[in-house]
Amino acid sequence: MNWPGFSAIANAWWLLLLIPLIIFYFLKLRRPRVEIASLALWQSVVNDQRVNSPFQKFRRNILLWLQMALLILLVLAAMQPFFVGGSARSRYLPILVDCSASMAATDVESGNSRLDLAKERVREVVENLLPDQRVSLIAMHSTAQRLTEFTDNKRILLDALDQLTIRDVPSRLEDALRMTQALARTVPVESVLVYSDGNFPQRVSFDLPFEINYQQLPPAGSNAGITAFNARQAEPPNWDVFLRVEASAALLGTVGLWQDGQRLGTATFVLDAGQSQRITFDVESEISSRLEAKLEVDEGSFDSLAADNVAFLDLPTARPLRAYVDPELKNYRHALRTAENVELFPANDDRAVDSDVRSAAYDLVISSKLDDRGIDAVTRLFIGAIPEDVSSLIVTPVVTGLTEFIDWDRSAALLQHMQLRDVQISEDITKQDDVEDANFEAAGYSILAHGNNGPLLLERRTGATIEYFNLFHTENSTLPYRIAFPIFVSNAVQIARQEAGISEVRASKTSVLPSREVAADTEYRVVAPSGESETVRSGKDGILNGVAAFESGRHRIMDGGSELTSIAVSLLDSAETSLASVEQIQFDELSVEAADELLDTDRPLWSTLAAIAFIVLLAEWWFFQRPAVS
Amino acid sequence: MLRPFSRCRAFSMEQTSSKPRLTGLLSNETLARVERMRLVPNRRRTNRAQGEHLSGKGGTSIEFSDYRDYVAGDDIRRVDWNIFARLQRPYLKLYSHEEEMHVTVLVDASSSMRSEEKFDRAKQLAAAFSIMGLMGGERVSVFACNHSGGGPEMETRMAGRVSTRRVFRFLENLEPSGDVPVEHAIESMLRLHHGRGIAIVLSDFLTFGDVSRSFNLLYSARLELFALQLLGPTEIDPEITGDVRFVDSETGDALDISSAGELLGLYHEHRLGLEQYLGEQSRKRAGRFVSLSSGDSVERILFETLLRQGWVQ
Numbered sequence: 001m002n003w004p005g006f007s008a009i010a011n012a013w014w015l016l017l018l019i020p021l022i023i024f025y026f027l028k029l030r031r032p033r034v035e036i037a038s039l040a041l042w043q044s045v046v047n048d049q050r051v052n053s054p055f056q057k058f059r060r061n062i063l064l065w066l067q068m069a070l071l072i073l074l075v076l077a078a079m080q081p082f083f084v085g086g087s088a089r090s091r092y093l094p095i096l097v098d099c100s101a102s103m104a105a106t107d108v109e110s111g112n113s114r115l116d117l118a119k120e121r122v123r124e125v126v127e128n129l130l131p132d133q134r135v136s137l138i139a140m141h142s143t144a145q146r147l148t149e150f151t152d153n154k155r156i157l158l159d160a161l162d163q164l165t166i167r168d169v170p171s172r173l174e175d176a177l178r179m180t181q182a183l184a185r186t187v188p189v190e191s192v193l194v195y196s197d198g199n200f201p202q203r204v205s206f207d208l209p210f211e212i213n214y215q216q217l218p219p220a221g222s223n224a225g226i227t228a229f230n231a232r233q234a235e236p237p238n239w240d241v242f243l244r245v246e247a248s249a250a251l252l253g254t255v256g257l258w259q260d261g262q263r264l265g266t267a268t269f270v271l272d273a274g275q276s277q278r279i280t281f282d283v284e285s286e287i288s289s290r291l292e293a294k295l296e297v298d299e300g301s302f303d304s305l306a307a308d309n310v311a312f313l314d315l316p317t318a319r320p321l322r323a324y325v326d327p328e329l330k331n332y333r334h335a336l337r338t339a340e341n342v343e344l345f346p347a348n349d350d351r352a353v354d355s356d357v358r359s360a361a362y363d364l365v366i367s368s369k370l371d372d373r374g375i376d377a378v379t380r381l382f383i384g385a386i387p388e389d390v391s392s393l394i395v396t397p398v399v400t401g402l403t404e405f406i407d408w409d410r411s412a413a414l415l416q417h418m419q420l421r422d423v424q425i426s427e428d429i430t431k432q433d434d435v436e437d438a439n440f441e442a443a444g445y446s447i448l449a450h451g452n453n454g455p456l457l458l459e460r461r462t463g464a465t466i467e468y469f470n471l472f473h474t475e476n477s478t479l480p481y482r483i484a485f486p487i488f489v490s491n492a493v494q495i496a497r498q499e500a501g502i503s504e505v506r507a508s509k510t511s512v513l514p515s516r517e518v519a520a521d522t523e524y525r526v527v528a529p530s531g532e533s534e535t536v537r538s539g540k541d542g543i544l545n546g547v548a549a550f551e552s553g554r555h556r557i558m559d560g561g562s563e564l565t566s567i568a569v570s571l572l573d574s575a576e577t578s579l580a581s582v583e584q585i586q587f588d589e590l591s592v593e594a595a596d597e598l599l600d601t602d603r604p605l606w607s608t609l610a611a612i613a614f615i616v617l618l619a620e621w622w623f624f625q626r627p628a629v630s
Numbered sequence: 631m632l633r634p635f636s637r638c639r640a641f642s643m644e645q646t647s648s649k650p651r652l653t654g655l656l657s658n659e660t661l662a663r664v665e666r667m668r669l670v671p672n673r674r675r676t677n678r679a680q681g682e683h684l685s686g687k688g689g690t691s692i693e694f695s696d697y698r699d700y701v702a703g704d705d706i707r708r709v710d711w712n713i714f715a716r717l718q719r720p721y722l723k724l725y726s727h728e729e730e731m732h733v734t735v736l737v738d739a740s741s742s743m744r745s746e747e748k749f750d751r752a753k754q755l756a757a758a759f760s761i762m763g764l765m766g767g768e769r770v771s772v773f774a775c776n777h778s779g780g781g782p783e784m785e786t787r788m789a790g791r792v793s794t795r796r797v798f799r800f801l802e803n804l805e806p807s808g809d810v811p812v813e814h815a816i817e818s819m820l821r822l823h824h825g826r827g828i829a830i831v832l833s834d835f836l837t838f839g840d841v842s843r844s845f846n847l848l849y850s851a852r853l854e855l856f857a858l859q860l861l862g863p864t865e866i867d868p869e870i871t872g873d874v875r876f877v878d879s880e881t882g883d884a885l886d887i888s889s890a891g892e893l894l895g896l897y898h899e900h901r902l903g904l905e906q907y908l909g910e911q912s913r914k915r916a917g918r919f920v921s922l923s924s925g926d927s928v929e930r931i932l933f934e935t936l937l938r939q940g941w942v943q
Contacts, residue, residue: 031875037742038836039878
């Protein structure tokens with residue numbers, strides 16, 4: 001049996017008021033006077049032993065007892081007693097509430113979402129908050145958002161809880177825990193409450209400095225959703241459009257595809273639990289168009305999550321890749337001339353490059369001159385050029401020597417499917433003494449390939465532009481004579497296509513809007529599908545990026561009163577659609593299992609005692625006011 | 631034996647209805663009926679004086695009582711010669727002896743009798759008993775005690791119809807006051823009283839003392855006790871709840887009672903216990919006891935309660 005605890009036991013001193021209460025009671029006791037013929041009979045009654053029994057003595061002073069009971073109850077209430085719950089009691093209690101997309105999944109019977117259930121349970125915790133306890137509410141989705149400071153103000157907490165809404169993004173427990181860790185530096189945090197459906201990565205890279213009480217919410221109903229939506233250019237103007245549909249339970253339904261509001265077709269899917277199905281559509285689009293896919297389950301089936309039933313994809317205008325290749329790089333020009341859907345500039349290898357050609361916009365620039373960084377392109381590949389900002393890190397001028405590829409990033413888009421082991425380089429690219437790889441990274445470069453003495457290939461992304469620097473000249477190597485060379489060129493073309501969005505487009509996911517090129521240093525208003533708007537400012541490079549997109553749907557970028565452009569984002573997350581649930585969170589050093597029982601919070605008793613005191617007060621009032629003699 | 635009806639002195643109802651009231655204590659109709667009633671004592675306690683009451687000793691009246699064997703020294707004038715002639719043995723003829731009985735009425739006139747018409751009812755009953763005595767040819771004395779230490783007010787040795795006005799005047803002028811307990815009142819009365827007969831005590835008998843000594847004194851004085859306890863309706867069945875402070879009407883003493891409603895059961899037990907005690911004490915001394923409610927009319931008390939219990943006839 002758990003004895004109740006007291007939050008303000010010092011208030012027990014008020015019990016000393018019993019002494020003056022008793023004194024005043026006997027001093028001030030007023031009884032109605034009733035004259036009777038003789039006291040003889042009543043005196044004999046009072047002298048009766050039964051009257052003087054302990055019980056009768058108690059009854060004789062029942063008003064005093066009522067007053068003492070009232071005082072004791074009030075003092076007990078002031079001492080703020082509470083029943084100790086099962087969980088360890090913390091003075092500062094951060095509560096992490098998952099509000100990712102999967103928390104919108106509803107029950108078949110009640111129709112309540114996981115977030116509704118979490119709110120209900122958190123509300124219970126807040127309602128039973130003890131006077132010395134402080135709670136901070138933290139929303140957990142793709143990032144962590146602190147809703148309240150540590151406070152005991154129930155109104156603030158409940159208001160914040162009511163305003164908590166679903167974000168159509170996956171949840172990242174790690175971010176929320178790191179925010180909590182930051183909070184723990186200001187106040188002593190012993191334990192953290194986590195309310196979630198468990199739809200987050202099982203492994204979390206985090207060293208727990210506090211205990212975690214993981215309150216896993218019960219699973220929702222079945223769900224099916226679109227988890228991938230992309231298109232690849234076929235023979236212009238045709239596009240192959242791919243959709244991937246997944247389900248958490250055996251479900252069947254249809255997926256319809258709309259192009260600029262026109263229904264293109266419908267495909268049926270039949271899925272078992274955990275299965276996925278790829279659906280293909282053939283779409284003709286000469287100019288840019290907007291695709292929208294909608295998923296519907298058959299009647300009789302239940303789909304618990306709505307956010308993953310719609311996906312958006314913007315198809316660009318079908319056109320060939322525009323590539324500018326330095327006329328001196330004949331190997332590259334030769335390789336690109338035979339490539340499909342590539343328009344090569346300048347067209348003639350021997351002709352001098354005029355200013356019109358240089359000032360035009362391209363999708364890909366391949367050059368050996370750093371001056372060509374001024375050509376407008378989203379993808380640039382420099383051969384045998386060392387950027388100025390890393391020239392101090394490398395021994396220049398480059399001397400002749402024999403160099404080999406020691407290691408390279410095989411997952412890099414530019415180097416995939418390439419074998420560089422037998423490539424010989426007659427230039428010795430050597431980094432300066434005391435220069436580490438981190439120095440290149442500090443300068444904004446990623447090293448994609450390492451030679452004997454230093455880096456051989458660098459990558460740098462600046463806004464919407466990606467640049468590659470091959471530090472050695474390929475003509476001073478055996479690369480052009482290896483099978484890796486056409487693959488290298490093909491990879492560059494493929495990257496350029498993707499960066500330009502003309503060969504393959506993928507539907508954007510929620511969380512952050514894709515970057516857009518707009519006017520530099522200008523304020524825009526981004527209007528979410530729900531109508532909420534946010535004012536953002538573009539960078540000096542004219543790139544609008546880092547705009548949060550927590551809702552699935554089309555976000556409009558408004559320049560003043562007019563719509564500049566719109567960007568559609570979709571959930572497209574396999575984990576969220578599957579409604580998978582993690583029973584155990586694996587941290588770096590330990591694992592935390594979901595609690596078996598609902599959180600048994602400390603239950604304050606002061607309100608109950610106050611209610612009883614009020615009843616006693618009423619009883620006393622009745623007892624005092626009732627007619628003494630009728 | 632008391633004779634049930636006085637032969638010629640009874641008022642008829644028809645005669646009294648048109649006359650003005652003789653007293654404020656009793657209506658004319660009640661008075662007329664009371665005049666025809668007589669007290670019925672259990673034992674024959676009479677004075678030597680000639681009266682209507684037959685002496686148990688036998689006597690000189692003409693009413694035959696019994697025969698007994700003649701013994702030496704008997705008055706031969708009482709020998710029934712007819713029997714002697716028939717049986718050849720002397721038998722003495724015995725006659726009932728009629729003697730006077732002294733009816734003493736004691737009214738408790740202490741302050742405790744003021745409430746709930748107890749004193750009014752006591753005066754009415756005292757008047758009724760006195761009329762019965764006077765009309766029965768008895769000698770009647772009325773005492774009223776109120777203050778401790780002070781002598782009782784009294785109207786003694788009245789006899790005959792002519793004394794009725796004295797009785798009424800005496801009773802009508804009585805006012806309740808004082809704190810004399812009933813046992814002291816009896817003793818005070820006995821110090822002034824002479825004669826055998828009946829002692830009618832009208833009181834609420836709510837006393838802290840013990841009545842047994844005073845009852846013994848009554849018995850020793852050859853007075854048959856007629857004890858009538860008069861209680862008010864709220865004394866018989868009080869409706870009291872909560873915390874109250876009772877104040878004694880005689881002494882002014884206070885008694886605090888908490889949760890009086892819870893003690894009513896005990897109160898009834900003690901009240902009935904007092905009645906039982908007074909009844910036992912009375913019966914031990916060949917007396918009678920009855921507890922009456924002052925809420926009942928004097929007619930109901932006289933013509934139903936007491937008549938049915940054989941106190942009067």
